[in-house]
Amino acid sequence: MQRVTISLDDDLATSFDAIVAARSYASRSEAVRDLVRQLVDSERLGAGRGGMCVASLSYVYDHRTRALAQRLLDLQHDHHELVAATTHVILDHESSLETVMLRGPAAAVEAFADQVIAERGVRFGAVNLIGVEANDKHAEPAPHHHHGHAHVSPYPG
Template sequence: MQRITISIDEPLADALDAMAEARAYTSRSEAMRDLVRDGLERWRADHVEAAHCVAILSYVFDRRIRSLPQRLADMQHAAHDLVVSTTAVRLDHDNTLETVILRGSAQAVRHFADHVQAERGVRLSSLKMVQVEPGDAHEHPGDHHHHGHLHLTPRS
């Protein structure tokens, strides 16, 4: 393991300590490692176009906006090769939180998310992408067939 020394101002250090305590980290170093991993994953998602990913797109939409629920459903059907699952939570009489799990090329996932997020009436959207390597590699003994699917191994 490499040691890296950084300097941060007191308010930022206090915020880091509060976060580390709230999340039950055993040290600042553990908290910093997770923050760096998260930042690197976001950087990869923004800069690696050809990579595959799994992703979670979450957003709140106003069902009163004319035809919006149907347009969102149509977009998901049109992207059936990307959309793995969708969950909707009715928040009140007008607002729905929808979470869509996606799988495919990072570029296609980002394109889909951009179009959903641009719809009038969609707000509070968030896309979390995890880069994966598709392939057949595994360490399980014995023969088995994948029946047309690939393993998606998270990139470290």
């Protein structure tokens, strides 16, 4: 492990310490490590560098918008290779929340998320990508078949 020393002005350190406490980090170092992991992962996935990811896409939509629910379902079927699971929660008489769990090439996942969020009637959309790599190594002692699926693991950090 390497040690990195940084200097912060008093106001920034006080604000950072409040965040560390509010999020129940054990130390400033744990909080900084999380920030660095997020930045490294974001750079790895961004700017056309590609890579595989898992992701959650959450959005609120107005189910009264004409044919929107069907368009959203059609988009998920059109990209079935990316969609792992979907949850649907009715919020009130007009609004529903959906969360779509995704996996695949980061560029394709981001393009799908952008397309969903851009649909008329969709509000408050956000996607969270986590970079992963193929990993078929595991401690399972008996030989077995993966039946068409691949194992992925988050990047170490």
